[in-house]
Amino acid sequence: MKTPFATLAFCALALPAFADVNEVLDQHILPYFDGFTVATDTLAAQASETCDPALLKPAYTDAFNAWMAIGDLRIGPSESGALSIYFWPDKRGFTPRTLTRLIDEKDPVVQDATAYSEVSIAARGFFALEQMLYDPAFSDYRADSYNCALTTAIAADLAAQAKTLANAWAKEFAVTIRTAGQPDNGTYLSEDEALRAVYTQILSSLEFTSVQRLGQPLGTFDRPRPARAEARRSERSLKNVLLASESAYAMAGHLADWDVPHTDAAMSRLRDAATRIEDPAFQDIADPSARFRLEALQIAVQDLKTAIEGEIGGHLGIGAGFNSQDGD
Amino acid sequence: MTTRRGFIASLLAASATPTIGWADVGNPSYIAAARIPDGTFALFGIAGDGSTRFQVPLPARGHAGAGHPHRAEAVAFARRPGSFALVIDCFTGQVLHELTPPEGRQFNGHGVFIDDGAVLVTSEQASSDSQGIIGVWDVAAGYKRMHEMPTFGIGPHDMHLMPDGQTLVIANGGIATDPSDRTKLNIPTMRPNLTYLALDGSIRDKLELEPDLSKNSIRHLALRADGRVGFAMQWQGENDMAMPLLGLHRMGEAPVLASAPLADELVMQGYAGSVAFSGANQSEIAITSPRGGRIHRFDEKGTFLGAVSRTDVCGLAPLTGGFLASDGLGGLIAVTDGKPHALARENCAWDNHIVTL
Numbered sequence: 168m169k170t171p172f173a174t175l176a177f178c179a180l181a182l183p184a185f186a187d188v189n190e191v192l193d194q195h196i197l198p199y200f201d202g203f204t205v206a207t208d209t210l211a212a213q214a215s216e217t218c219d220p221a222l223l224k225p226a227y228t229d230a231f232n233a234w235m236a237i238g239d240l241r242i243g244p245s246e247s248g249a250l251s252i253y254f255w256p257d258k259r260g261f262t263p264r265t266l267t268r269l270i271d272e273k274d275p276v277v278q279d280a281t282a283y284s285e286v287s288i289a290a291r292g293f294f295a296l297e298q299m300l301y302d303p304a305f306s307d308y309r310a311d312s313y314n315c316a317l318t319t320a321i322a323a324d325l326a327a328q329a330k331t332l333a334n335a336w337a338k339e340f341a342v343t344i345r346t347a348g349q350p351d352n353g354t355y356l357s358e359d360e361a362l363r364a365v366y367t368q369i370l371s372s373l374e375f376t377s378v379q380r381l382g383q384p385l386g387t388f389d390r391p392r393p394a395r396a397e398a399r400r401s402e403r404s405l406k407n408v409l410l411a412s413e414s415a416y417a418m419a420g421h422l423a424d425w426d427v428p429h430t431d432a433a434m435s436r437l438r439d440a441a442t443r444i445e446d447p448a449f450q451d452i453a454d455p456s457a458r459f460r461l462e463a464l465q466i467a468v469q470d471l472k473t474a475i476e477g478e479i480g481g482h483l484g485i486g487a488g489f490n491s492q493d494g495d
Numbered sequence: 496m497t498t499r500r501g502f503i504a505s506l507l508a509a510s511a512t513p514t515i516g517w518a519d520v521g522n523p524s525y526i527a528a529a530r531i532p533d534g535t536f537a538l539f540g541i542a543g544d545g546s547t548r549f550q551v552p553l554p555a556r557g558h559a560g561a562g563h564p565h566r567a568e569a570v571a572f573a574r575r576p577g578s579f580a581l582v583i584d585c586f587t588g589q590v591l592h593e594l595t596p597p598e599g600r601q602f603n604g605h606g607v608f609i610d611d612g613a614v615l616v617t618s619e620q621a622s623s624d625s626q627g628i629i630g631v632w633d634v635a636a637g638y639k640r641m642h643e644m645p646t647f648g649i650g651p652h653d654m655h656l657m658p659d660g661q662t663l664v665i666a667n668g669g670i671a672t673d674p675s676d677r678t679k680l681n682i683p684t685m686r687p688n689l690t691y692l693a694l695d696g697s698i699r700d701k702l703e704l705e706p707d708l709s710k711n712s713i714r715h716l717a718l719r720a721d722g723r724v725g726f727a728m729q730w731q732g733e734n735d736m737a738m739p740l741l742g743l744h745r746m747g748e749a750p751v752l753a754s755a756p757l758a759d760e761l762v763m764q765g766y767a768g769s770v771a772f773s774g775a776n777q778s779e780i781a782i783t784s785p786r787g788g789r790i791h792r793f794d795e796k797g798t799f800l801g802a803v804s805r806t807d808v809c810g811l812a813p814l815t816g817g818f819l820a821s822d823g824l825g826g827l828i829a830v831t832d833g834k835p836h837a838l839a840r841e842n843c844a845w846d847n848h849i850v851t852l
Binding site (some may be wrong): 241242243360491 | 530558574604652723733735736756758759785789802807809823826828840844845
């Protein structure tokens with residue numbers, strides 16, 4: 168049997184790196200999930216009063232901003248749960264197709280917020296709502312229309328999803344992370360594994376921003392793809408790049424309790440590069456100089472990732488996955 | 496007339512023959528390759544409770560292996576493009592034979608013993624054009640290359656012996672690769688298939704999926720006692736297409752493709768690394784995705800049962816009551832009733848596959 172002293176000594180040894188994972192949870196993930204819940208509640212409450220796109224856009228913007236602080240997480244309940252809130256990229260056009268089908272059939276599912284959770288994930292969350300509020304093909308509706316009821320249903324479902332996800336994080340998955348290495352924890356067999364999981368989220372968010380948020384619209388020089396810019400209808404493509412990068416940077420800061428000068432400098436270059444972008448929806452990238460500025464932003468995102476890998480991943484002794492990076 | 500002393504002497508002589516069986520190396524149920532902390536590689540024997548029973552060094556990164564049905568002898572295949580396969584005495588750790596493919600051939604990471612261990616067959620391809628070849632080796636003659644036969648496809652990967660003992664099933668992945676590395680050369684025109692061959696090399700059945708699935712490379716296989724084959728695929732087309740990664744097939748019949756709900760399918764990132772049947776009457780089948788850090792379970796009709804998350808998970812094998820999964824963090828995880836439970840965490844990074852003995 169362990170003496171209290173031995174237990175204490177063990178904890179003290181294991182503490183430094185792990186305290187930082189707790190800090191990411193307590194200073195970032197959990198409070199921002201709370202904020203996201205509040206913002207989507209406000210949006211849903213307004214949408215139950217009016218479905219007028221012009222009146223709902225500010226609350227939609229606030230809710231999407233709140234999401235970006237925790238939206239790129241893909242572990243625990245967010246692993247698949249994030250996708251019904253944030254269904255992007257939608258290369259096969261599932262979102263407009265599913266919305267069109269619901270509208271054409273006047274599917275009664277919109278009458279019941281709980282039933283709406285059974286609808287295809289492509290017709291749920293921010294991008295479905297974006298089409299209803301910002302795309303003239305959908306947003307030109309009257310208060311007594313099916314489209315209006317659909318907008319209300321998507322907003323209500325989004326708020327319900329936010330609540331479920333925030334709860335699952337606070338009540339379950341935060342516990343899974345905090346009890347890493349304990350005998351009944353089948354997810355993380357050691358504290359290192361939980362640390363690695365959280366750290367990896369930071370890198371994959373930046374990778375996603377570089378490859379998808381910026382790479383999709385950039386396409387190739389001969390064939391830029393402005394229609395593939397994320398959230399271009401609400402003109403928040405640039406804002407999402409910036410918010411996602413700020414969030415990754417903030418989480419990295421919580422993880423490291425040492426100085427990370429290269430990371431700080433990379434983030435400040437990224438902010439500078441963002442200020443030079445003229446079209447917030449990246450619709451001007453057929454213009455070579457606009458393209459050049461967007462590529463500079465992409466490089467800045469990659470540089471931030473490289474800096475974090477060097478200053479934090481190196482320090483923690485975490486490299487790339489053995490099988491996930493290889494494949495066969 | 497046999498005297499008692501003579502009888503005992505002959506008994507001793509018999510037991511002194513150098514045949515070391517699996518019982519002599521701790522009765523492992525599985526073998527798996529791994530990278531160990533000093534950066535070198537090793538082959539492990541693993542028991543059903545997750546304990547390791549032997550560890551022998553490998554000269555380079557391994558992929559899959561094949562265990563001899565009786566002798567404690569394993570063939571460890573290099574990851575492709577493989578220039579060697581080693582026959583290892585799992586008792587002494589000694590390399591008994593080093594198999595090299597003939598000129599112009601390369602090993603593709605998998606192989607299997609047939610004919611009750613008298614013959615080893617290896618999955619290979621022609622270096623020049625990636626045409627699939629099965630190498631046939633005479634075990635008793637010291638693993639002497641006897642002959643080869645075509646797989647009727649490009650870039651074969653996993654290969655198994657059907658329960659009838661008379662038929663080989665081969666995953667022709669369809670991807671032509673550069674002879675010197677793994678660069679893929681024919682993605683736009685690739686056409687994978689699942690081929691069943693009699694042991695004389697004659698074709699018994701061949702399955703090709705619909706053209707819209709032609710970029711779904713059929714790579715790994717699981718077999719059920721009744722001849723049902725599960726095949727795991729890796730999507731080579733555009734990302735985020737959420738294509739099905741598991742198929743179920745029986746010779747002569749149409750395949751069943753198994754999909755997870757869209758949100759779960761997307762997490763797999765179009766990549767299944769291993770596949771295994773398990774559960775009561777082998778009524779469940781599962782696939783792993785190291786890229787998604789996920790195990791997806793399905794019933795025998797291809798209906799999704801649920802997901803288990805585990806970082807860098809890839810190896811998968813049947814375990815009493817569920818599955819045994821291995822990962823790049825050294826974990827050996829039992830999945831029973833859809834719940835993960837750690838059996839062990841070794842100080843190593845488990846490679847792609849767990850081979851059931």
